[in-house]
Amino acid sequence: MLFRKRTHTCGELRAEHSDSTVTINGWVQSHRNMGGLMFIDLRDRYGITQAVILPESAPELAEKAKEIRSEFVLWISGKVRMRENPNKTIPTGLIEILVEEFEIINKSEVPPFEITPDTKAGEELRLTYRYLDMRRPDLQKKFILRNKLYQTTHAYFAEHNFLEFETPILTKSTPEGARDYLVPSRVHKGNFYALPQSPQLYKQILMMSGFDRYMQIVKCFRDEDLRADRQPEFTQIDVEMSFIEQEDILTLAENFIARAWKEILGIEVQTPFRRMTFKEAMTRYGSDKPDLRYDLELTDITHVVKESGFSVFTTAASKKDGRIALLNAKGCADFSRKQLDELTDYAKKYGAGGLAWIKFIDGTINSPIAKFLTEEEMNAIFLNSKAVDGDLLLIAADEWERCFTVLGALRTEIARRIGILDQVKNSFSFHWVVEFPLLEYSPEENRYVARHHPFTAPMIEDLPLLDASPEYVRAQTHDLIINGYEVAGGSIRIHQNMVQQRMFDLIGLTKEEADQKFGFLLNALKFGAPPHGGIAFGFDRLVMLLAGTDNIREVIAFPKTTSALSLMDGCPSEVVDSQLRELGIALRK
Amino acid sequence: MLFRKRTHTCGELRAEHSDSTVTINGWVQSHRNMGGLMFIDLRDRYGITQAVILPESAPELAEKAKEIRSEFVLWISGKVRMRENPNKTIPTGLIEILVEEFEIINKSEVPPFEITPDTKAGEELRLTYRYLDMRRPDLQKKFILRNKLYQTTHAYFAEHNFLEFETPILTKSTPEGARDYLVPSRVHKGNFYALPQSPQLYKQILMMSGFDRYMQIVKCFRDEDLRADRQPEFTQIDVEMSFIEQEDILTLAENFIARAWKEILGIEVQTPFRRMTFKEAMTRYGSDKPDLRYDLELTDITHVVKESGFSVFTTAASKKDGRIALLNAKGCADFSRKQLDELTDYAKKYGAGGLAWIKFIDGTINSPIAKFLTEEEMNAIFLNSKAVDGDLLLIAADEWERCFTVLGALRTEIARRIGILDQVKNSFSFHWVVEFPLLEYSPEENRYVARHHPFTAPMIEDLPLLDASPEYVRAQTHDLIINGYEVAGGSIRIHQNMVQQRMFDLIGLTKEEADQKFGFLLNALKFGAPPHGGIAFGFDRLVMLLAGTDNIREVIAFPKTTSALSLMDGCPSEVVDSQLRELGIALRK
Secondary structure (H helix, E strand, O other), X not given: OOOOOOOOOOOOOOHHHOOOEEEEEEEEEEEEEOOOOEEEEEEEOOEEEEEEEOOOOOHHHHHHHOOOOOOOEEEEEEEXXXXXXXXXXOOOOOEEEEEEEEEEEEOEOOOOOOOOOOOOOOHHHHHHOHHHHOOOHHHHHHHHHHHHHHHHHHHHHHHOOOEEOOOOOOEOOOOOOOOOOEEEOOOOOOOEEEOOOOOHHHHHHHHHOOOOEEEEEEEEEOOOOOOOOOOOEEEEEEEEEEOOOHHHHHHHHHHHHHXXXXXXXXXXXXXXXXXXXXXXXXXXXXXXXXOOXXXXXXXXXXXXXXXXXXXXXXXXXXXXXXXXXXXXXXXXXXXXXXXXXXXXXXXXXXXXOOOEEEEEEOOXXXXXXXXXXXXHHHHHHHHHHOOOOOOEEXXXXXXXXXXXXXXXXXXXXXXXXXXXXXXXXXXXXXXXXXXXXXXXXXOOOOEEEEOOOOOEOEOHHHHHHOOOOHHHOEEOEEEEEEOOEEEEEEEEEOOOHHHHHHHHHHOOOOHHHHHHHHHHHHHHOOEOOOOEEEEEEEHHHHHHHHHOOOOHHHOOOOOOOOOOOEOOOOEOEOOOHHHHHHHOEEEOO | OOOOOXXXXXXXXXXXXXXXXXXXXXXXXXXXXXXXXXXXXXEXXXXXEEEEEOOOOOHHHHHHHOOOOOOOEEEXXXXXXXXXXXXXXXXXXXXXEXXXXXXXXXXXXXXXXXXXXXXXXXXXXXXXXXXXXXXXHHHHHHHHHHHHHHHHHHHHHHHOOOEEOOOOOOEOOOOOOOOOOEEEOOOOOOOEEEOOOOOHHHXXXXXXXXXXXXXXXXXXXXXXXXOOXXXXXXXXXXXXXXXXXXXXXXXXXXXXXXXXXXXXXXOOOOOOOEEEEHHHHHHHHOOOOOOOOOOOOEEEOHHHHOOOOOHHHHHHHHOOOEEEEEEEEOOOOOOOHHHHHHHHHHHHHOOOOOOEEEEEEOOEEEOOOHHHOOHHHHHHHHHHHOOOOOXXXXXXXXXXXXXXXXXXXXXXXXXXXXOHHHHOOOOOOEEEEEOOEOXXXXXXXXXXXXXXXXXXXXXXXXXXXXXXXXXXXXXXXXXXXXXXXXXXXXXXXXXXXXXXHHHHHHOOOOHXXXXXXXXXXXXXXXXXOXXXXXXXXXXXHHHHHHHOOOOHHHHOOOOOOOOOOEOOOOEOEOOOHHHHHHHOEEEOO
């Protein structure tokens, strides 16, 4: 043996262990030589325990202890005793170990940053030394929380009779939306596998195989330019069910979320969650994933101002699906010109041509557009938006989706600026957004694309619209929103070959393309597919929310940077040409 | 609603449900029109239920039912009643449903093969229509068993305080042994990720991060030419522990296996398992993963014949580590010349130069080498091998590992030929093989390579041999063998930077190469790595053994063929050149 094995962890000893002889293993969190006393705080995943050496009665131990430095790995044996000065901030704070023997198991160089909760080290340095970063107790807590969510997930779905399945990672490339990561085949040169963006088709195939309840915690991959809360590989809880209707999926998901919040945070979550259509979410909150921890609702004033003297409004109102709407920024009438200009610039980032505003302050109206509106119109605006003295109204006019999206972005920005986001920081809001449009028109590609994915079933009552006005067809979708994050999304799927073919037509896939990409699905749909649907939860996002962080890299053990680098091991990296030759590929000049 | 939702599954109804009105959903397993009675057997994952239509009292139903074909998806509502002719072979066999209403939910074309347990369809056809193949109850049972093993695994390791972690799939390419699958990076052109052959380094990094008990059910990837029981992507239960010794890992693994066998098969497995050194396994059974369900031990006769008149023996004995040994093929003295020739050819496949044999039949000796041996030598051979009348002795002479490997292969072949494998088919044998050599010499590469992997710790008592005779150094390894399959393997790892550097030296990595490939590990070892070790179980192999099959494709939902093709979705496949251009790669001519 190179070391003496622990009898207890560093988080385990309590007053009742007094006088017992114990051994602990761990890392030196700190060491203090007070002359008459030497203290060593030893740390492991479970906690910190103080050990003490008395140089007077144990001079050899004291001499040897002088070699100890931070992050050395030790075993320490000795007798547990009550501390003279208890530390009430830690569970082991009542006791200490009077060291009888110890050895250094392994040494450590001086770490590039301190292993403390409040390290000031930058993220790049911490990611490079991820093994040191993850020794910090606050990061350890996040991974222990993450582990709890795995356990809750496994248990919940097993209790509900779901079968866990593994779908392949080496799959067929069928890019539709995001880019695939490709894997060249050595055996079949010139051919490629793709890493799955989701196991969507495989889980549907499992339904067609008769396994009526499937779940998997699974890695998915998207080769997209990363945003702060995105990773090239991410984890989802993937779920699919047969012989069900949409409400069954929603209920299952709500109970899962309620259980996770209860088991992990001890919070009782009320179910069922509020259901809101896409249309309602957009027109009331200006977002398909509104944060409902606070109100700040939008008001449609098209009917009030469509015949006003302000041409921006009348022009917008005369367009197809044109709308004029406003956000009542409560109590923001004192915003300066500079602040209003910033808000206007912000609105423009979301596609607004400009931003009209009305301040109602000390009983008077202050607005550049006041002169274009009658008193009656102005009164109707106030009435509709419930404006009172001190409010600031921000008005957008545009095609409806852009109009409300701009106001929704302003809603979040105002909530941030006036401190609402801080006030609601520790609360949670859960709701569904359903009935998304089936399709959206892509001007770049000059065709319709599936808003969710092309396997999503249209709403039955909208089927008559498919030919004449496909853009108005709603889909049987459901997105679960928590605090403005889309944490889960899903739909009822198409289970009829004819409908699936029609859907491929609508998004402009020729029969040949559809067969080449999705032939196996179309085939499978010919042999008795059951009605089915499902949902996928973003596992990393759920952990983020439960852990109260907005940095997704804090809840992934080995994350990549926003340019998809792993700083610790330095991947991606160059490979030798013989590897490429074996794969039948070469680098382009 | 497109269908009426089930109140019960097709495996649920029993006599006590008599007279209740129920609805079931499922696939038509069979339908029989007997004139006065029409029967429909409806199938789902849970079982089969018989439904009956009485044409006389329900002529419209009967008319509509004529459209029904195999694999149509139906909902059926009606009243449960006792059958006149119970079917005792299925759990629902006492009852049937008297159909009151039904509808066809989805139709099916005629399947290319029957959905029956004993289908005669070839594997290629079945893999192409995997969704139909997986409807077969015997395949469904295998996946339900696989699901149980997931559940047992999650529960067992959670109960033992292991934390589940996910390690990356996009990792650094550090080929050492098998080939990596590569993934070109779009953002960093000319650079590649590799799919992990195992999460080895990441789990060690987690130990260095202080998470002292890690587990993960994880996909691993090897771009090797496939054998029958190999897949390009496979699943392992990956486990690592800190502050432990090898015996802790063995105990943990044994209890896990015992629990799985108990929960899934109801079989009590005795622990601890037998431990056997590599040397013992090789010299007694001629394999590093011997099947111990039967004896057929080997006998070393070097000391008996090394000075005999047979030059093959004396030459072998005079070589370094040369050995002469035999397998006593009990009762095989009646093997024909043809059979002996086959065995000789078989031995040659394993590298034997030839095969000597001695038959002891009706009290006389029949052997081409008898003339070279004295009576004393012959008697000693019989004595050592416990040969009796009717036995056949098969003798190999070579460098020790080849000599015993040849005899080990013959041991399996003899067991197969004389029906031993059939006799032991339903039994299990569990044991460990430990103390593998740390290194083996690769004549192709003209260097030592790590026998397990280069992070494996040498046995402490063999450290003095590292410089002079590295080939004799044993490693702290452990392989778990069940019925001759290696189902798990692991080791104590190197936790000291100096030892790790020495190991890289020994396998011929220059300091630069070691830094370039494994620099992050060497770095991490400088900051206080704890003693640690672990094990990885082949999940697919465990399921194979539990399910009693030797075809690994039967326990993987979407397997690849031996040429790494997925026949269902047709991957790998060609991709468009714009995808390659974005990745900065091109096909070689």
